[in-house]
Amino acid sequence: AQTVTQSQPEMSVQEAETVTLSCTYDTSESDYYLFWYKQPPSRQMILVIRQEAYKQQNATENRFSVNFQKAAKSFSLKISDSQLGDAAMYFCAYRDYNYGQNFVFGPGTRLSVLP
Amino acid sequence: DTEVTQTPKHLVMGMTNKKSLKCEQHMGHRAMYWYKQKAKKPPELMFVYSYEKLSINESVPSRFSPECPNSSLLNLHLHALQPEDSALYLCASSQHRDNSYNEQFFGPGTRLTVL
Numbered sequence: 001a002q003t004v005t006q007s008q009p010e011m012s013v014q015e016a017e018t019v020t021l022s023c024t025y026d027t028s029e030s031d032y033y034l035f036w037y038k039q040p041p042s043r044q045m046i047l048v049i050r051q052e053a054y055k056q057q058n059a060t061e062n063r064f065s066v067n068f069q070k071a072a073k074s075f076s077l078k079i080s081d082s083q084l085g086d087a088a089m090y091f092c093a094y095r096d097y098n099y100g101q102n103f104v105f106g107p108g109t110r111l112s113v114l115p
Numbered sequence: 116d117t118e119v120t121q122t123p124k125h126l127v128m129g130m131t132n133k134k135s136l137k138c139e140q141h142m143g144h145r146a147m148y149w150y151k152q153k154a155k156k157p158p159e160l161m162f163v164y165s166y167e168k169l170s171i172n173e174s175v176p177s178r179f180s181p182e183c184p185n186s187s188l189l190n191l192h193l194h195a196l197q198p199e200d201s202a203l204y205l206c207a208s209s210q211h212r213d214n215s216y217n218e219q220f221f222g223p224g225t226r227l228t229v230l
Contacts, residue, residue, distance in 0.1 A: 108157055
């Protein structure tokens with residue numbers, strides 16, 4: 001079975017600085033998708049960024065980018081120019097490419113942004 | 116409209132009560148999900164509806180009974196719950212269940228407390 005690990009339960013970053021959240025996963029599949037979801041204190045989870053495993057190019061969305069290392073099974077999230085609104089729980093998630101697969105979520109990393 | 120709404124926001128119930136949680140989306144999505152989330156933990160999948168039919172029940176106790184009256188609405192009927200069922204209940208929807216690339220849109224959740 002696939003597993004997702006986030007080794008940093010909590011992290012903090014100074015406003016305007018850059019922070020990297022780590023995620024590793026274990027799978028025997030070659031085709032899959034990886035996601036980062038953000039859950040602010042209001043609790044509504046939103047998608048931050050997603051990556052298709054067959055694409056070598058790292059996904060970027062404005063201040064958010066990933067470092068996808070397929071061989072190492074690593075999928076870290078970099079947040080540049082951190083803002084107070086980035087404070088949230090961040091979940092890394094894996095999903096098989098195959099039909100109708102469910103998410104496998106990591107345990108989450110709580111990010112605090114210091115003014 | 117990219118919103119999933121959930122009512123009520125908070126619910127306190129006794130172990131003998133019967134209550135229902137409601138979820139609604141108007142994005143034309145044909146897959147809807149119920150998740151249970153304990154504090155500081157990732158969401159755990161409970162049920163999946165695809166085209167208004169129950170397609171996944173993750174071995175959830177029968178005191179939780181899902182219902183999908185139409186493509187926009189998802190209910191979770193609660194009866195004879197236990198204190199350990201206290202959690203945040205999240206609803207989500209996606210365009211189709213089949214495509215693993217599809218983003219899931221989450222609602223803000225219902226905070227349930229069982230006394």
